[in-house]
Amino acid sequence: MDDNVTVINHPLIAHKLTLMRRKNSSTQKFRSLLREVAHLLTYEITRDLELTTETIETPLQEMDAPTLAGKKLCFVSILRAGNGLLEGMVELMPSARVGHIGMFRDPESLQAVEYYCKVPQDIEERRVIVVDPMLATGNSAIAAITHLKKQGAKNMKFLCLLAAPEGVKALREAHPDVPVFTAAIDERLDEHGYIRPGLGDAGDRMYGTK
Numbered sequence: 001m002d003d004n005v006t007v008i009n010h011p012l013i014a015h016k017l018t019l020m021r022r023k024n025s026s027t028q029k030f031r032s033l034l035r036e037v038a039h040l041l042t043y044e045i046t047r048d049l050e051l052t053t054e055t056i057e058t059p060l061q062e063m064d065a066p067t068l069a070g071k072k073l074c075f076v077s078i079l080r081a082g083n084g085l086l087e088g089m090v091e092l093m094p095s096a097r098v099g100h101i102g103m104f105r106d107p108e109s110l111q112a113v114e115y116y117c118k119v120p121q122d123i124e125e126r127r128v129i130v131v132d133p134m135l136a137t138g139n140s141a142i143a144a145i146t147h148l149k150k151q152g153a154k155n156m157k158f159l160c161l162l163a164a165p166e167g168v169k170a171l172r173e174a175h176p177d178v179p180v181f182t183a184a185i186d187e188r189l190d191e192h193g194y195i196r197p198g199l200g201d202a203g204d205r206m207y208g209t210k
């Protein structure tokens with residue numbers, strides 16, 4: 001894997017991901033774990049945000065204290081499953097702007113079909129983090145990022161929970177300027193485009209659909 005693919009290694013993330021993979025984990029459990037993992041992934045993916053200082057008054061004295069500076073953020077969720085990650089991220093960074101792209105995979109062709117898009121108008125001035133728990137063939141992420149580039153987005157990262165090697169390769173080839181962050185890269189894609197060993201269909205597990 002190249003330098004622009006980061007596997008975020010952390011014992012808490014690894015443990016929670018294992019709980020999510022277990023087929024007997026309930027919808028409620030799956031959803032709350034995804035939210036917790038989103039907090040931990042956000043902590044890592046925002047490591048390079050620039051700081052400036054601001055003069056503040058503590059109860060005891062004045063000080064120059066660190067505060068976030070630089071480009072404003074925008075999180076873009078690939079619906080539906082992206083919203084599970086998004087919720088946890090927004091809890092940590094409540095002032096971030098949020099965009100949504102609706103995509104579903106055609107089960108036969110495995111091509112991504114777009115059904116919705118709404119992003120902030122000033123997206124070209126923002127650092128954009130595109131989120132979706134699953135990167136399988138890569139078709140959904142590639143289509144979403146292509147669309148966001150057409151809307152003017154220039155500075156993007158892609159964050160997922162679980163990736164297939166095939167999806168990482170395809171996304172890196174299609175959008176080499178977009179670094180990829182994931183909690184794990186599994187063994188392979190199966191003949192139906194599912195990540196193996198995987199965790200199943202993230203959207204269905206989050207929302208209890210089938």
Ligand SMILES: O=P(O)(O)OC[C@H]1O[C@H](OP(=O)(O)OP(=O)(O)O)[C@H](O)[C@@H]1O
Pocket residue numbers: 078079080081082103104105106110112132133134135136137138139140141167193201202203204
């Ligand atoms: O890399 P790909 O092969 O494109 O697969 C990954 C996509 O598949 C899932 O979405 P799905 O189509 O199941 O829609 P959903 O989130 O509404 O369930 C997942 O949330 C990704 O968006």
Ligand SMILES: O=c1cc[nH]c(=O)[nH]1
Pocket residue numbers: 134136193194195196198199200201202203
């Ligand atoms: O394994 C997979 C592949 C695509 N989408 C999912 O939710 N899971």
Ligand SMILES: [Mg+2]
Pocket residue numbers: 081201202203204
């Ligand atoms: Mg789904």
